[in-house]
Amino acid sequence: MQLITCPWCGEREEIEFRYGGQAHVAYPEDPYALDDEQWAQYVFFRDNPKGPFAERWVHAAGCRRWFNAVRDTATHAFLAVYDVRDRRPHTETSR
Known part of the structure; x- marks a missing residue:
C-alpha cells in the first residue's frame, strides 16, 4: 500500500485518490480557432517522461x-504535493 499526502487531510491510502492527468496544461485561449489537429494535440497528447512528472x-x-503532485514515474514516489494554484516546486530530482 502506498500513502499519498493530501494537502488538506494528511496521509491517506492511495485507494482514496484518483489520477487526473498531467498538471499545468493550459486551456487554449481560443479553442474555436483551433483546427482538428491542434485540438487533438491539446486533448490527447501529453508528456510521458521517466522520472519526475507534475500530475493532478x-x-x-x-x-x-x-x-x-510531483511523482517519480520510475519509482512511483511522491516528491512534492502542492495546491493547483501554485507553481511546480523545485525538487532535487526535478528536470
Missing part, C-alpha cells in the same frame, strides 16, 4: 479537492 490528483474518497 483528486482526493475522491476524502475532501474531494484537487491538488498537484
Whole structure:
C-alpha cells in the first residue's frame, strides 16, 4: 500500500485518490480557432517522461479537492504535493 499526502487531510491510502492527468496544461485561449489537429494535440497528447512528472490528483474518497503532485514515474514516489494554484516546486530530482 502506498500513502499519498493530501494537502488538506494528511496521509491517506492511495485507494482514496484518483489520477487526473498531467498538471499545468493550459486551456487554449481560443479553442474555436483551433483546427482538428491542434485540438487533438491539446486533448490527447501529453508528456510521458521517466522520472519526475507534475500530475493532478483528486482526493475522491476524502475532501474531494484537487491538488498537484510531483511523482517519480520510475519509482512511483511522491516528491512534492502542492495546491493547483501554485507553481511546480523545485525538487532535487526535478528536470
